[in-house]
Amino acid sequence: MVVSLLWLVTSPIQQSWAQTPLSEPGAPSVTWNHSADAVILELRTETGMIAGDDNATVIRVFGDGAVEAYLPIYLKRAGTWRMQISDEELRSLVDEAVRFRIFDMRQSDLAEAVHQASRGKAATSDLVVQVSDPDITELSVRLQLEIANGVVPLEQTIRILDLQRSAREYPEVEGLDELAAFARRIDAFSQSSNMARISQ
Numbered sequence: 001m002v003v004s005l006l007w008l009v010t011s012p013i014q015q016s017w018a019q020t021p022l023s024e025p026g027a028p029s030v031t032w033n034h035s036a037d038a039v040i041l042e043l044r045t046e047t048g049m050i051a052g053d054d055n056a057t058v059i060r061v062f063g064d065g066a067v068e069a070y071l072p073i074y075l076k077r078a079g080t081w082r083m084q085i086s087d088e089e090l091r092s093l094v095d096e097a098v099r100f101r102i103f104d105m106r107q108s109d110l111a112e113a114v115h116q117a118s119r120g121k122a123a124t125s126d127l128v129v130q131v132s133d134p135d136i137t138e139l140s141v142r143l144q145l146e147i148a149n150g151v152v153p154l155e156q157t158i159r160i161l162d163l164q165r166s167a168r169e170y171p172e173v174e175g176l177d178e179l180a181a182f183a184r185r186i187d188a189f190s191q192s193s194n195m196a197r198i199s200q
Helices: 087-099 107-123 163-169 176-191
Strands: 007-010 039-046 056-062 066-071 079-084 136-147 150-161 196-199
Touching (some): 107 176
Antiparallel strands (some): 007 150, 039 136, 079 196
């Protein structure tokens, strides 16, 4: 059996004008919209085993450092929670997105690498792996790139089935582990003791 991973959607990043990878010296500076209503990072996790519109955990990081987490009704801490992070931690998150080369990832390359890894694993194992109703993770990063004439949007959205399991299953796929690590860092805000409930 070939164990397959379905990459659903990723928006193409338009970087034809950027000759230097963002994570390397000499690249343009990455910044973000600092306004309180600008969502610069968003992590949405839909639980496949639970049907309905209210089955997603959504964590948003705003340009002013506010972090808001919505936890669905089936979780013990259901409701909307909010906290504030420092400018240093916000800068660290932005730098990590760049360091992990999230903006350099290409859908076709990732999909092909996962496909080849799954075929190779299936060919050398008698274990049949089936995941029914897997979680769906959607990671959106909305930053800005400073250029001579101002700033331009720098955005990436990746929607993937079973991200954390897939990163464990296929560690050889370049970029997959970094995506999973970045998603875990954002997800950790939902469990922070600094979170205050603002609604149920």
